Amino acid sequence: MDTPRTVEPHVAAGGSGLVGAMTAAAPEPEVEGFADDTAVDALADASTAAGSAPHRVGAPEPAPLTEHGPARIIAVANQKGGVGKTTSTINLGAALAEYGRKVLLVDFDPQGALSVGLGVQPHQLETTIYNLLMERGVEAEDVIQPTNVPNMDLLPSNIDLSAAEVQLVTEVGREQALGRALKRILGNYDVVLIDCQPSLGLLTINALACADQVLIPLACEFFSLRGVALLMDTIDKVKDRLNPDLELVGILATMFDARTLHTREVHQRVIEAFGDKVFDAVINRTIRFPETTVAGEPITTWAPMSSGAQAYRMLAREVIAR
Ligand SMILES: Nc1ncnc2c1ncn2[C@@H]1O[C@H](COP(=O)(O)OP(=O)(O)OP(=O)(O)O)[C@@H](O)[C@H]1O
Numbered sequence: 457m458d459t460p461r462t463v464e465p466h467v468a469a470g471g472s473g474l475v476g477a478m479t480a481a482a483p484e485p486e487v488e489g490f491a492d493d494t495a496v497d498a499l500a501d502a503s504t505a506a507g508s509a510p511h512r513v514g515a516p517e518p519a520p521l522t523e524h525g526p527a528r529i530i531a532v533a534n535q536k537g538g539v540g541k542t543t544s545t546i547n548l549g550a551a552l553a554e555y556g557r558k559v560l561l562v563d564f565d566p567q568g569a570l571s572v573g574l575g576v577q578p579h580q581l582e583t584t585i586y587n588l589l590m591e592r593g594v595e596a597e598d599v600i601q602p603t604n605v606p607n608m609d610l611l612p613s614n615i616d617l618s619a620a621e622v623q624l625v626t627e628v629g630r631e632q633a634l635g636r637a638l639k640r641i642l643g644n645y646d647v648v649l650i651d652c653q654p655s656l657g658l659l660t661i662n663a664l665a666c667a668d669q670v671l672i673p674l675a676c677e678f679f680s681l682r683g684v685a686l687l688m689d690t691i692d693k694v695k696d697r698l699n700p701d702l703e704l705v706g707i708l709a710t711m712f713d714a715r716t717l718h719t720r721e722v723h724q725r726v727i728e729a730f731g732d733k734v735f736d737a738v739i740n741r742t743i744r745f746p747e748t749t750v751a752g753e754p755i756t757t758w759a760p761m762s763s764g765a766q767a768y769r770m771l772a773r774e775v776i777a778r
């Protein structure tokens with residue numbers, strides 16, 4: 457695969473100088489720290505009433521499934537760091553599982569943050585996705601473990617995975633290693649979510665090459681749209697050369713802070729650029745998410761009635777409907 461070109465964002469084509477507009481305006485001073493959930497909810501509701509916050513339509517309650525599989529694979533990708541990929545993978549997965557979907561979460565980042573977020577200590581693992589990718593005779597069933605969330609399993613990773621990226625380079629079919637590894641177990645699940653690392657390297661290409669769809673979390677912050685064009689370009693190349701059926705399932709606005717005009721402006725720009733590809737569900741910035749990492753469980757079980765849990769349930773309904 458070629459090194460992706462750096463291109464001017466084609467997302468800017470629809471709006472007038474989207475990224476330029478985003479980078480030219482001076483940022484308003486950020487409010488320090490996090491708001492508590494209630495305050496954020498109140499503000500979000502107030503600004504919705506004023507007509508300035510996201511218009512949330514959502515999707516209906518999904519019908520229960522009578523049979524399971526074969527899974528649809530969704531890669532959660534954005535080469536920008538800290539935009540909520542791992543948080544969204546865990547919580548979307550948990551919300552889909554609540555709706556009776558059988559879910560497999562694939563930790564495809566050598567940092568192992570997804571595994572940690574589900575209470576698994578990556579350095580204590582004997583087998584990880586690395587062994588599945590690189591060793592003959594290791595099957596997905598040998599590595600997959602259940603989580604505390606019913607209907608949700610985990611394919612964990614740790615730092616060993618960084619070696620796979622190097623070792624795969626010389627292999628035939630290096631871009632399809634993950635697809636080959638997952639093939640046999642797709643019948644056991646309805647949805648497989650792959651948490652990608654913040655890069656457009658070979659691991660992310662592997663995820664895109666085997667995925668049916670990509671979900672892009674985008675933080676409602678300055679510079680968040682920078683790099684999205686490169687990501688779209690990479691998705692297009694993977695579609696052309698490796699996986700013609702790959703499609704964008706949607707863009708998820710994360711780190712939304714209803715207290716700042718800035719965050720609402722960025723969200724508006726994202727909608728102008730991507731239209732109905734933007735999910736109606738919007739993830740507020742709240743301390744509840746870092747707390748869940750410490751707790752090692754999804755927000756849907758840690759704080760089931762919180763706005764964060766409700767937002768990921770809304771996202772799950774939209775994903776099921778798309
Ligand atoms: N909506 C949110 N509000 C507040 N904090 C959040 C939110 N979502 C995620 N976080 C926190 O922000 C940090 C980065 O989130 P996360 O790990 O999900 O991003 P990521 O895109 O996976 O990062 P990386 O690129 O490093 O893999 C974490 O500490 C997480 O707890």
Ligand SMILES: [Mg+2]
Nearest residue numbers: 541542565569
């Ligand atoms: Mg991550």
